[in-house]
Amino acid sequence: MAYWFLYGLLFLLSCDASLQRKKTPVQSLARGWGDEIRWVQTYEEGLSKMEESNKPLMVIHHLEDCPHSQALRKVFAENKDIQRLTKEFIMLNLVHETGDDNLAPDGYYVPRILFIDPSKTVRGDITGKYANHMYTYEPTDMDVLMENMIKAKILLHSEL
Structure with a gap:
């Protein structure tokens, strides 16, 4: 009888452990940059959707564990205008x-x-304010990023 009790207890513990593993959240394409934004999954998909919609493509290169990327991501996601x-x-x-090396014009x-x-x-003429890393933005540069987003829209309509 004790064996059946131990067997049942082990079975319940293993079921509980497997349920806990299934609860890990699936990471969304937003990666913390804004859950309300429609993100594309790949560069190729972005190019395709860009051609279909005639909207510019905005590409954010970042790393999950980079403190500079984390700080920028937080401010970007909290900025309602952006x-x-x-x-x-x-x-x-x-x-x-x-x-595509064109996505790294200065490194x-x-x-x-x-x-x-x-x-x-690739709009090499739409840059941030730093000469050594022309396409980087700091958390304090959201006004520059917003101006550049508007510039990208205006150039699109005036040049095409």
Whole structure:
């Protein structure tokens, strides 16, 4: 009788452990940058949707464990004006580099944000305020990022 009790107890413990493993949350494509934003999964998907919609593509390169990326992500996600402006873009955040060297015009560093217009041109003329890392933004640079988002929209309509 004691064996049946121990067997039943072990069975219940193993079931409880398997249920706990299933409760781990699935990471969304937002990765903390804004859950209300429609994110594309890959660069190729972003290019395709950009052509279909005639909206510019905004690519955010970052790393999950980078303190600079984490700080920028927090401010980006909390900024209601930027979150609202993202509706005018195809949005992609990448934690891995693509094979396209055009997405690293001044080097491979994070965080960096680039804009691509529907003609598949990386807009090298839309930069942040730093000469050594032209496409990086600090948490205090949200006004510069917002201006650049507006500039990307205006250039799209005036050049195409």
